[in-house]
Amino acid sequence: MNGARFTRLAEQDRQTVTFFVNGQAIEALEGDTLLVAILAAKDHVRQSEFGDGNRAGFCLMGSCQDCWVTSESGERIKACSTRIVAEMRIVTETVNLK
Amino acid sequence: MNAPKVVVVGSGPAGTRCAETLALAGLRPIVIDENSNNGGQIYRRQPENFVRTYSQLYGSESDKAAAVHSDFDSIRDKIDYRSDTLAWAVSENTLFAAERGRSVEIPFDALVLCTGASERVMPTLGWNYAGNYSLGGAQIALKSQGCAIGSNIVFMGTGPLLYLVASQYIKAGANVAAVLDTSTVWDSLAALPKLLAMPSMLWTGLGLIKTIRAARVPIVHGVQPLEITGSGDAGVNAVTYRDKRGHAHTLECDAVALGYHLRSETQLADLAGCAFSFDRRSRQWIADIDDKSRGAANVYMAGDGARIRGADAAEVSGRLTALTLLLDLGYAVDEKEIKRLRSLHARYERFANGVTRAFPWPIEHVRNLPNDAIVCRCEAVSVGELRDASRGKQADEINRAKAFSRVGMGRCQGRFCGIAAAEIIADATQTPLAEVGRIRSQAPVRPLPIAVEQ
Amino acid sequence: MKTQSSDVIVIGGGIMGACTTLFLRQRGISVTLLERDRIGQKASGSSFGNLRRQGRPISQLPLANRSSALWAQLSESLGAEIEVELSGHVRVGYSDRPELVEDFTHYASQAAETGLNLEVFTGKELHERFPFFGPEVLVGSYSPNDGHSNPRVVASACARAASANGAHVHENMAVTSANKVGEDFVVVTDAGLGFTAPSLVIAAGAWSNSLAEAFGEKIGIVSRGPTMLVTEPAPYFIHPCLGVVTPVEEESIYLRQIARGNVIVGGSTRSPASTSTGRAIVDPKNTLSQLRQLRRLVPALAQLNVIRVWSGVEGYTPDGMPVIGRSEREAGLYYACGFSGGGHQLGPGVGEVIAELIDTGETDTPIEDFGIRRFNASTG
């Protein structure tokens, strides 16, 4: 599966925001957290550093730290605690430091 | 004399009532919260452009939510409120906070910790796959984002949140595959006298079960979680559990919500020098708090961060703590009010004890986890590695087992694995749980950017 | 009182005591190791884990070289994974101290005489070789065969191997008094147990002062807590250990990355440490100063998060050099204590030298500079 992990059930009547995941343009809704914005289109946000596969966050309250993603410029972002902003450029694969 | 500097960490129900009481007495407390909005966990606010009503969002608790929010709004100009601000360390009478990328030092005369709770989760084989969420995480997806964590969801664990979140999902139109509870119905019956201390809450609980049953979602009691199957690539695809009679069942799903009641967030208290004791009832370490709600000389604690007693109790304890603090600072305080709040709080305490009794932490299941289950998600440490480190290297104390196995060494600092790890070490080395100890806290409370401005 | 006897008693189960015990057993000598806490839980368990030889006083290099040879095969001889990574070490100087180019070159030529080969790089060559350095880094001295290991597991692995080879290792047992009665040392512990042996090794780290005083010798160790942190994991890109050479405490950081990805950083301003609690608490201000220096040394690390800080009790002698070797006043008494930064690397070498001294009465490795005599002289 590489489709959406999350299902939207309410509050779908919002302005859309375009951002990028691994170079691909994706539409999110204004007010989404970055985690929700990614998972409404994709099935994971990062990879475990220790080889046990993809991760998609866990607690959504800023506590478990399993949702850290990287921006194309190398910035680390805690996806569940960050609001989506248009034009954000995120990578979900592990990348080398710049 | 300058007005005393009081810093309140947390703006949930406890922090709100504490700040309000201090502000009404003429102090101007600094209120810090890492969230962008006040309200804490239960009364978490949705983004401004969302339109659901209070009753849609908070159900039976909507009046309380509205009161906590509006009372906080009404004291905004009487407090120094700093949202998006993480308290990352404490040293003598100074709080270190990271405020939108910048670290600031905040000196204080008194510190009130209203840091709330996070979830206690039992690891299960496969809980590291994408698609597993904590129950609270599942709730936040819905409450503050209008999303479900999947399209076919298993709720597994125990505790009031299990039924609450499942019923919230059902009401919102999500597809819930089953509610799997590790506790037995007998446990709830045994706890009935204590639960009766708060009949209204008990009714709410029964109402939740009715909602779930009405949607024809199976509720299974006394389960043993066996495995969450799936793959590292695609995430979860099913849950296998054993029922009371010993039969194994498999339920297909694309998401699992897991939770086994709560644990206090005590890292700041630990850094601030509070002492801790082992609590046999909850099998957790809790801060030693004196009758003035103090954990250390000028460090006060309130709400679920001090004791897991629920949201209503958090409001009461926030007020109570503020009053005892004011008394300590030499302010005139209505002592009758303190008495009244104390006896109210005692009722919540009886109820909370009933909840702990009704939804016990499934010790045997934790201790019998298979070796290949991951215990520490951050560092991907398996149960077998932890057992080897503790048994083979005589590490019957958790900090030593951590040093040898890396359990609890990752980004979350053992918040989500520490309790289960302690049970596994206790079992592997045949040591009483209390002697296994607790993971010593270290700063930063959450990961701190090396780039933080100063 | 019931007493147990052996050939040697070692007080203190840090890396020094554990290695000494290990090498004594390899020589077939019976040995009792007494540790107040658990093995390797004090300085040795919280240290940075550097296996750095370069930068030490030249007089320490023969000992460090001996230790280095032992490290290279320690994991195998212990049969335990202690994560030895001989991936090199770079000492660097910033451009505001151009004299370091000359100093490093001079040091390299002296070190070569002891068998330690170093390469000094400057300017473009340095930055091409080690592209992660910040622009202020002017000069680097590279020691290809130094490296690091996991300090959390080393001492206990040594003690376990020694114990499997017949050593009597007692944990949770604090020595409350040590005396010489006739030919033997009599050591009493808090549990009321007594131990006797003709030889005694004081390897009690920052806690060695009072034990030495019992024999009329004064070391004057003062404790401090180095500031440490670890980052979240990142792809492995810094292979050697790095360390800044500077007289300014705040600038003096060191770091290493492990293959799993975490970067471990130490140095900058130290915190107070308490020998009575056995703990040292990091002052958050020191973490902040460390972060400033970290961004200066390897700017790319600014992209990462710190996930944990810690400290430990490190003991400093008045001249910063360790105390290794025989007592000046009591026959059969030996010291292996007073190690501050740099002690981790020396552990196996010191253990082997002390074992050799006890077994044969002599050693080829020059250790005269580290005798307790230098402090006895100053206190009369």
Ligand SMILES: Cc1cc2nc3c(=O)[nH]c(=O)nc-3n(C[C@H](O)[C@H](O)[C@H](O)COP(=O)(O)OP(=O)(O)OC[C@H]3O[C@@H](n4cnc5c(N)ncnc54)[C@H](O)[C@@H]3O)c2cc1C
């Ligand atoms: C995920 C989750 C969901 C829950 N849902 C429900 C529910 O639906 N119904 C129910 O009855 N109970 C629920 N509970 C229990 C409920 O949280 C509590 O009973 C109640 O919220 C406790 O109030 P509090 O003020 O003590 O803490 P909280 O409401 O948790 O508030 C604590 C606040 O402190 C802040 N904070 C913590 N540490 C720091 C720090 N270091 N720096 C800055 N800020 C910090 C947090 O951001 C948070 O806003 C839930 C608990 C959790 C963990």
Ligand SMILES: Cc1cc2nc3c(=O)[nH]c(=O)nc-3n(C[C@H](O)[C@H](O)[C@H](O)COP(=O)(O)OP(=O)(O)OC[C@H]3O[C@@H](n4cnc5c(N)ncnc54)[C@H](O)[C@@H]3O)c2cc1C
């Ligand atoms: C934070 C930190 C970072 C460091 N970084 C480095 C580094 O990068 N590289 C490096 O080479 N070195 C480093 N060091 C220094 C290095 O750790 C020490 O030099 C070395 O570990 C000292 O070993 P030890 O065995 O002498 O001391 P310790 O490990 O402290 O062992 C002494 C032992 O004696 C025991 N003891 C004391 N009194 C008694 C008693 N009365 N009875 C019984 N037992 C007793 C103690 O409990 C303790 O376990 C660092 C140290 C610290 C604290």
Ligand code: FES
């Ligand atoms: S999902 Fe747990 S911190 Fe973001």
